[in-house]
Amino acid sequence: MQIPWLAAGEPLPDAASAWGPDAPVPGLLAAGGELSVERLLEAYGSAIFPWFSDNQPILWWSPDPRMVLEVARFRLHRSLRKTLEHFRQAAGCELRFDHDFEAVIRACAAAPRAGQSGTWIVPEMVDAYIALHQAGHAHSVETWIDGKMAGGLYCVSIGRAVFGESMFTRRPDASKIALAGLVSFCRHHGMPMIDCQQNTAHLASLGAQEMRRADFVAHVTRARAQPGPAWQFAPVYWAELLSARTSEPT
Incomplete structure (x- = not known):
C-alpha cells in the first residue's frame, strides 16, 4: 500500500481516503508537504492533523473513529x-x-x-x-x-x-x-x-x-x-x- 507524497503547496487528500482499520497503519493519510500556518489551518479545518517522530517525514492523519x-x-x-x-x-x-x-x-x-x-x-x-x-x-x-x-x-x-x-x-x-x-x-x-x-x-x-x-x-x-x-x-x-x-x- 502507498500513500500520497505531498509537494509544497499541494492540497491534502480528502480525510475519507485515509487508511482504514485493516491497513498496516490505520488513519494514515499522506506524507510530506510543509508545516506552514496555511497548511495547518487546511489540515485541522479538514479533520486532519500532523504526527511524526524524529527521522520521519511529516505524516498526516485522520483516524476513524475519532x-x-x-x-x-x-x-x-x-x-x-x-x-x-x-x-x-x-x-x-x-x-x-x-x-x-x-x-x-x-x-x-x-x-x-x-x-x-x-x-x-x-x-x-x-x-x-x-x-x-x-x-x-x-x-x-x-x-x-x-x-x-x-x-x-x-x-x-x-x-x-x-x-x-x-x-x-x-x-x-x-x-x-x-x-x-x-x-x-x-x-x-x-x-x-x-x-x-x-x-x-x-x-x-x-x-x-x-x-x-x-x-x-x-x-x-x-x-x-x-x-x-x-x-x-x-x-x-x-x-x-x-x-x-x-x-x-x-
Whole structure:
C-alpha cells in the first residue's frame, strides 16, 4: 500500500481516503508537504492533523473513529471537584490563557510518556505551532500556583472548533485543572466538543468517546465557519462545572 507524497503547496487528500482499520497503519493519510500556518489551518479545518517522530517525514492523519470529548459529557469526579473548588478560592491559584504558549509547548515536548522513549513534538512541530499561536489559532491553558506554572495544555482553534493537542503537569492534578478550565470555557461559549484524536483509557475516564470520522468532519465543517470567542479566561467560567451539584464517584 502507498500513500500520497505531498509537494509544497499541494492540497491534502480528502480525510475519507485515509487508511482504514485493516491497513498496516490505520488513519494514515499522506506524507510530506510543509508545516506552514496555511497548511495547518487546511489540515485541522479538514479533520486532519500532523504526527511524526524524529527521522520521519511529516505524516498526516485522520483516524476513524475519532476520539472526542463532548464538553456536556465531561466527567467531574468528586476528587477533581474538590481540587477545583480549592483552586478557585485559594490565593495564588490562577488559570491563564496564552500567558506563555512557548513554555507550555516545550514543557509538553519534554514531558515523559508511559511506554514512549521520545516525543512527537519535535523541534519542527514546536516552531510550527508557535507560528500558529502567533496567528491566533493555537492557545495555551495554564495552571499557575504561587507564581509558577504548575501544568497546562495547548490546543488549536478554528472558529468554534477546538482540537486538543498535549498536556503536562508538574504538580498533582495541574493538567486536569487546565482541562477542566478549557471545558468550562467551551461550555460558556457554546463550543460543543474538544477533539482528542486517539482513544486512551485516561480520556475515556473523563468522558471522551469515539465518533465516526464522517460525523466529526461534519462537526468541524459547521464549527469552523462560526466566529470564535476571545481566548480569555474569566473566573466566572468555573460555574459551568461547579454550579452543578452532581459529581462522578471518586
